[in-house]
Amino acid sequence: MIRYALIFVLFFTQACAQKTQYGKLNRLGDFPSKLNEVSGVAIGDETIWVIQDSGNQDKIYKINQKGNVTKSLKIDHAKNEDWEDLAMDKAGNLYIGDFGNNNNDRKNLTIYRVSSSQLKKKEPNAEKIEFRYPEQTEFPPKKDSLLFDTEGFFHWEGHLYIFTKNRTRPYTGETLIYRVPDVEGEYDAELLGSIVLCQSQNHCSVTGADISADGKTIALLGYGLIFLVKDFELPNFDSASIQIIDFNSETQTESIGFLDEKTLLIADERNKGTGGGSLYSFSLN
Structure with a gap:
């Protein structure tokens, strides 16, 4: 098992024990058939971008609030x-997280930065932010240390904050928190700590992340669950609290973003068994 020296490790056991709240998704529309595997969303001023994961084209898609591609x-x-x-900074620059790592064996983890000026072109050019997790020394590590898959990140004040997806066996529920600078280069990701959201492998692994415009709330997405992280001051999470919301869905929810301070957008992948392939809103009121 991985050991961390001089790094604070945060286990939010109180959050896991607290009473879960409940809510309901509001379905806004269905994605077209070419968007079966929406894996990330980024929301700017009157702009929504989505991407698809492995096996799909090197494209980003601008959509409206009905899920239609524009x-x-x-x-x-x-x-x-x-x-x-996907993540977007306040200047409108877009960041594509090419860090999916189901088998925990990748050594070419990359975040592509597409500037706001490039987004106006027919074929935008991307800069590369390449990084590694210094705590990973085996590719893949042992089953109890499969902590280096990633599906969620956001941008805040010059850094990209990364939340890993747990694939350990037996399942520990632990999510590592890293950050890297938002400029082109090669980096050792900085480990900030870790959290345990809950203990169910089917629901508690992070599949998406975003931060509110005021920087006061982080939304992490699992399968059927939203985790709202509050009472923190980046890059420190030692005083953070977590609110758990069950929105009663069995689809493969993969993407989350703040539409405004009180509204989240959520997208799920289309699956023959569970359905999905839709865009939803969720009210935090």
């Missing part, structure tokens, strides 16, 4: 090995 752009100098999430 524009698609092929990203130059970017390969979709496993695009898993």
